Amino acid sequence: MTRYFYDKRVREIFWQAALLLGLVATVVVIVRNASQNMVNAGMASGFDFLWRTSGIDVPFVLTSYTPDSNILALLWVGVVNTLVISFVSVVAATLLGFVIGVARLSANRLLSGLAGAFIEFVRNIPLLFFVLFWYFGVIAALPGPRQSIGIFSIAYLNNRGLTIPVPTEGSAFRIAAAVVLVGLIAQAAIAFWAKRRRDATGQIFPVWASGLALLAALPALAFGIAATVSPWDVPALRGFNFRGGFVLVPEFVALFAALTTYTAGFIAEIVRGGIQSVVKGQWEAAYALGLRPNRALNLVVIPQALRVMIPPLTSQYLNVLKNSSFGAAIAFPELVSVFVGSALTNTGQAIEIIAITLAIYLAIGLAVSGFMNWYNAKTALVTR
Amino acid sequence: MSDVAAPSMPPLLRRLRQGYFATPVDAVVSILCIAAIVAIVVPIVRWAVIDANFAGTTRADCTGEGACWVFIKARFGQFMYGFYPVDQRWRVNAAGLLLVATVCFSFWKAMPRRAIAVPALWALMLLVGAWLLAGGFGLPRVETRQWGGLMLTVFLSVYAGVLAVPLGILLALGRQSELPVIRLVATIFIEFWRGVPIITVIFLASLLLPLVMPAGWDIDRLVRALVGLAFVIAAYMAEAVRGGLQAIPKGQWEAAAAGGLGYWQTTGLIVLPQALRISMPAMTNEFIALVKNTSLVSIVSIFDLLGIAQASLADPAWVGLNKEAYAFAGTVYWIICFGLSRWSRHLEASRKTTH
Numbered sequence: 065m066t067r068y069f070y071d072k073r074v075r076e077i078f079w080q081a082a083l084l085l086g087l088v089a090t091v092v093v094i095v096r097n098a099s100q101n102m103v104n105a106g107m108a109s110g111f112d113f114l115w116r117t118s119g120i121d122v123p124f125v126l127t128s129y130t131p132d133s134n135i136l137a138l139l140w141v142g143v144v145n146t147l148v149i150s151f152v153s154v155v156a157a158t159l160l161g162f163v164i165g166v167a168r169l170s171a172n173r174l175l176s177g178l179a180g181a182f183i184e185f186v187r188n189i190p191l192l193f194f195v196l197f198w199y200f201g202v203i204a205a206l207p208g209p210r211q212s213i214g215i216f217s218i219a220y221l222n223n224r225g226l227t228i229p230v231p232t233e234g235s236a237f238r239i240a241a242a243v244v245l246v247g248l249i250a251q252a253a254i255a256f257w258a259k260r261r262r263d264a265t266g267q268i269f270p271v272w273a274s275g276l277a278l279l280a281a282l283p284a285l286a287f288g289i290a291a292t293v294s295p296w297d298v299p300a301l302r303g304f305n306f307r308g309g310f311v312l313v314p315e316f317v318a319l320f321a322a323l324t325t326y327t328a329g330f331i332a333e334i335v336r337g338g339i340q341s342v343v344k345g346q347w348e349a350a351y352a353l354g355l356r357p358n359r360a361l362n363l364v365v366i367p368q369a370l371r372v373m374i375p376p377l378t379s380q381y382l383n384v385l386k387n388s389s390f391g392a393a394i395a396f397p398e399l400v401s402v403f404v405g406s407a408l409t410n411t412g413q414a415i416e417i418i419a420i421t422l423a424i425y426l427a428i429g430l431a432v433s434g435f436m437n438w439y440n441a442k443t444a445l446v447t448r
Numbered sequence: 449m450s451d452v453a454a455p456s457m458p459p460l461l462r463r464l465r466q467g468y469f470a471t472p473v474d475a476v477v478s479i480l481c482i483a484a485i486v487a488i489v490v491p492i493v494r495w496a497v498i499d500a501n502f503a504g505t506t507r508a509d510c511t512g513e514g515a516c517w518v519f520i521k522a523r524f525g526q527f528m529y530g531f532y533p534v535d536q537r538w539r540v541n542a543a544g545l546l547l548v549a550t551v552c553f554s555f556w557k558a559m560p561r562r563a564i565a566v567p568a569l570w571a572l573m574l575l576v577g578a579w580l581l582a583g584g585f586g587l588p589r590v591e592t593r594q595w596g597g598l599m600l601t602v603f604l605s606v607y608a609g610v611l612a613v614p615l616g617i618l619l620a621l622g623r624q625s626e627l628p629v630i631r632l633v634a635t636i637f638i639e640f641w642r643g644v645p646i647i648t649v650i651f652l653a654s655l656l657l658p659l660v661m662p663a664g665w666d667i668d669r670l671v672r673a674l675v676g677l678a679f680v681i682a683a684y685m686a687e688a689v690r691g692g693l694q695a696i697p698k699g700q701w702e703a704a705a706a707g708g709l710g711y712w713q714t715t716g717l718i719v720l721p722q723a724l725r726i727s728m729p730a731m732t733n734e735f736i737a738l739v740k741n742t743s744l745v746s747i748v749s750i751f752d753l754l755g756i757a758q759a760s761l762a763d764p765a766w767v768g769l770n771k772e773a774y775a776f777a778g779t780v781y782w783i784i785c786f787g788l789s790r791w792s793r794h795l796e797a798s799r800k801t802t803h
């Protein structure tokens with residue numbers, strides 16, 4: 065008997081079995097309690113409620129949803145709004161974060177000090193503070209529609225949100241998007257070919273020049289032409305409010321501003337850390353091999369800095385996705401707000417609704433981190 | 449370009465010229481920065497100090513163009529203690545002193561049996577603190593719905609943080625375990641809580657916890673939020689501890705095994721003391737994130753510092769003082785979090801050990 069008691073493998077199996085048994089017992093107790101409590105409270109269960117008419121009016125809809133649609137369509141509105149606000153915030157925060165991160169490393173101490181002050185300011189205050197501040201402190205304090213702040217006389221900012229012009233007919237933009245896609249594929253092919261040729265012959269092809277032409281000039285041209293040939297619905301003041309255009313509701317503007325500035329502070333620190341992680345010897349070695357400064361930067365320093373930056377950037381991007389749920393605090397209709405907020409109040413099916421919400425966040429998160437892991441593996445150090 | 453300044457210039461001027469105006473680009477950048485600083489600092493100082501009202505007791509005393517700190521003065525008790533009964537507020541102060549004393553004791557390096565005494569001290573602090581705040585056993589009871597303000601922010605941060613540390617260590621050990629079932633369970637637990645927004649966790653805790661309890665059991669809603677926060681933070685703490693565990697070379701385990709130590713002895717005596725020292729800065733950063741995230745409990749109508757500042761704006765006797773309330777709450781959060789992050793950096797710098 066003691067032979068088994070002291071056997072390492074027997075003990076390992078025992079402890080794992082005990083853990084499993086404990087978990088199963090916990091789940092059984094939870095399910096029994098929940099079903100008992102639901103029967104007592106007369107609560108419904110199951111997923112039939114998804115096909116019921118929602119009857120909920122949502123102020124910011126990018127899908128074909130109306131209050132007559134079912135709750136599944138309402139869920140889709142929340143998912144789309146969450147993805148849209150996360151995407152635009154990630155793009156803006158990355159740009160702002162890179163600028164501030166590079167400024168933090170400037171030799172000019174005024175500039176690096178300013179960047180440092182911004183970083184320390186946003187990183188040490190709750191995001192909810194910024195969301196509430198932008199919403200109740202800034203947007204609500206803007207003038208009314210009649211005294212709107214005009215932006216080049218095409219967009220107007222006031223306390224009812226940001227009114228932007230929209231094209232009334234989208235076919236030119238679809239063609240432009242297709243052109244951009246072709247440019248992207250062409251650039252990828254050129255980069256692939258140039259790397260093969262460089263590895264084989266040592267000849268360097270100016271990939272950045274074709275990239276500038278195909279990824280910046282071509283899209284700018286395509287969308288520029290599309291914008292000039294398409295008819296536009298430009299907002300104009302009629303009476304007490306704007307007619308035409310598309311209104312980005314104040315909640316959207318406030319959440320976007322808060323997410324962008326807050327996340328930019330964290331991205332700036334990642335950028336600074338990434339650049340600083342490349343030791344000085346790498347620059348010197350690149351020069352010793354005869355590389356000119358910009359080539360040393362492109363071929364030696366940036367690839368190594370990116371490698372350090374990608375994992376923390378991934379977690380920041382995932383944080384933006386999760387933090388978009390702060391919109392619930394100001395009733396921006398993102399996933400938590402429309403589903404865990406409105407739909408739950410209407411149907412009372414807490415377990416199903418929370419389970420679906422958690423599953424959606426986990427699924428999007430897994431997809432993003434899967435993509436970033438793939439990209440990270442591609443850029444990772446090849447050790448021999 | 450280091451000798452652009454004439455040698456006859458005073459040293460200070462020469463330093464300025466070399467540091468900020470060495471090249472035309474540098475000069476333009478410097479001038480733009482100075483302009484930006486002036487544009488930011490001057491209006492803030494004018495609003496917060498020069499044009500501000502400090503004296504008085506009512507809204508009518510807010511006469512200046514700038515901030516009206518009279519509002520903060522009138523509401524100070526609420527911002528600090530929430531709706532805690534005024535004659536019982538000494539208990540909150542006592543609990544705060546207890547916390548400070550416990551933190552100080554934790555840094556007493558010569559404490560006998562420190563590895564056991566420090567956790568025991570914190571456990572005792574949590575118990576006595578809960579008794580002081582909630583009452584019972586001789587003290588009048590104070591319902592948790594009367595708690596609020598900074599006191600609630602500190603309560604949630606400390607209790608969720610301290611509960612999360614042991615749970616996080618266990619999870620990190622589980623994730624590093626050689627036993628597949630334990631590793632799988634720990635990994636799923638960690639990734640689940642890290643993958644979902646904290647708001648949904650707070651909803652989950654406040655809506656579903658009562659549902660899964662046996663009929664008739666009622667959990668206080670503050671405790672529900674606390675449990676939700678503690679689980680999430682434990683998952684993040686686990687990842688911070690894992691970083692420290694991974695930094696311990698395998699030779700340490702092998703040497704301990706060669707010395708005849710079992711798993712728990714090796715973990716407790718050899719690996720964890722080293723790993724936790726390495727993880728300390730990362731764990732402090734998670735704690736800072738926790739302090740900031742406690743503000744989310746206002747979603748379920750628990751009024752922490754930010755929640756009570758937001759709620760105070762609805763008072764018809766004090767309309768239009770949004771900026772003052774936000775400035776006050778933001779400054780308090782900033783001081784706490786900035787102080788903690790400086791401390792974390794200090795730890796990182798002073799405890800650099802190598803293997």
